[in-house]
Amino acid sequence: MGYLAKFRVWRGDNEGGGLQDYAVEVNEGEVVLDIVHRLQATQTPDLAVRWNCKAGKCGSCSAEVNGRPRLMCMTRMSTFTEDEVITVTPMRTFPVIRDLVTDVSYNYEKARMVPSFAPPADLEPGDYRMAQIDVERSQEFRKCIECFLCNNTCHAVRDHEENKTSFSGPRFLMRIAELDMHPLDTVDRRQVAVEEHGIGYCNITKCCTDVCPEHIAITDNAIIPLKERVADKKYDPLFSIASLFRRNKDDRTAPPAAKV
Amino acid sequence: MATTGIEAPGRAQIGAKTLRTDRWWITPLVTFIALSGFLVYSTWRVLSNQYYFYEPYISVYYSPCLSNTCVPGSGFANTPISWWSLSPALLTAWIPLAFRFTCYYYRKSYYRAFWMSPPACAVAEPHGKYTGERRLPLIFNNVHRYAFYLGLLLNVVLTWDAIIAFRNHDGQWGHMGLGTLLLVANAACLWMYSLSCHSCRNAVGGRITHFSKHPVRYQMWTFVSKLNKKHMQWAWISLGTVVLADFYVYLLASGRVTDITFF
């Protein structure tokens, strides 16, 4: 049943490091994370790896397997041939701490910059009433497990470190879209989407969608609709003229200044 | 490759611009060849200014034909731009070009296949700097909706062309040939491509927040959302039908084949 697989694992820290070769036993039904654990248990007790649920639900074990951003716990060994060399590296967009563990603070900093949900001032918690069809569009986005594979894969920051200051990545553009579509939210988020979160950096090449382990249609259902909403407000002259004559004014307010 | 990307200080020093072992370059390569082929073919047809009309069929590139130089019977005489003396296709072919150039799907494909930004996911792009769609000229992609509206007008014209293709070569109704079939199929595919557009999805209902207060728009949005899932497919299929329909008209008009008639 079992066989010896050829693994190449990146070992090192932010000073330097490299790929190292290992031969590790693999049994039927195992995933890449199992093999990394076996490596830790049998050959490299100091190998650093972050994980938690082993069920694709905590978003901790993000890494790159044969160059593809994946959850290690959801990458089945049966998808590789027995003589294939399997390369495992940490995510390449975030600073490495050690071995397979990266520092994902960038994502938490961007998360804090998103103005939080703002219900109408006179509505008490517990009195929120929403129709299912009004919330169901953004429910897809709530499946996010914050693995940050999307932000890791987005070339706007992956290939351009300097853009990290002005671009928040697909995860947080999706969060802004979610709130902008929320039936009880009173804040107009379109301006901040451009100015503070850099939606203009996204060129809709869809790599975030391709790697999302929750199969959220990030680009089609969150980012493009948000780009269209931004165009309504910012780039479409007819829309600005029409809104002067509208009966139901868009009474959403600008968000409070971001906490950085 | 710039040291600002995957080689930036602090990141794992791995070296390779990608460790992907699959053939990630196939999709951008095929896209590059297909789109380049389409551009070359379209440029040739738009500039050639001949073989675009064979009663009752008109080539998509030349419809509506708006100048006095149009082949008799193919267009409209005495329009405000009838003084135009270059190929009449130049008067209208920029509309579908602008529509497709600013289309969210084609943007994805040409950014990947032509500009390699990025060539494929987790494959480093060759550019030192990247500003996305925030500057001229790419900022214009944000007004895709205008190209969409113009494209809709053109669809109406092409639908009319398909309807009058049920006349025979001498102008009598009740005919159907291979050309009729191609023009009808092309118009239908162009409608599917246009209606599945992301700007259409936003316009019919995507921009509203309370679907429950707008049941009709919610229905329309639901319908367009379904079509939208297949937008990429419609983008390619309609590109193919444009070429097929046009090429058949070319073959007929240049006398290379005679129309295959069904009735």
Ligand code: SF4
């Ligand atoms: S679609 Fe946009 S946000 Fe997603 S990976 Fe591509 S550039 Fe980044």
Ligand code: SF4
């Ligand atoms: S959107 Fe998908 S890829 Fe991005 S953090 Fe959430 S689950 Fe991960």
Ligand code: FES
């Ligand atoms: S360990 Fe939780 S997602 Fe992999």
Ligand code: FES
């Ligand atoms: S035509 Fe492709 S998104 Fe509008």
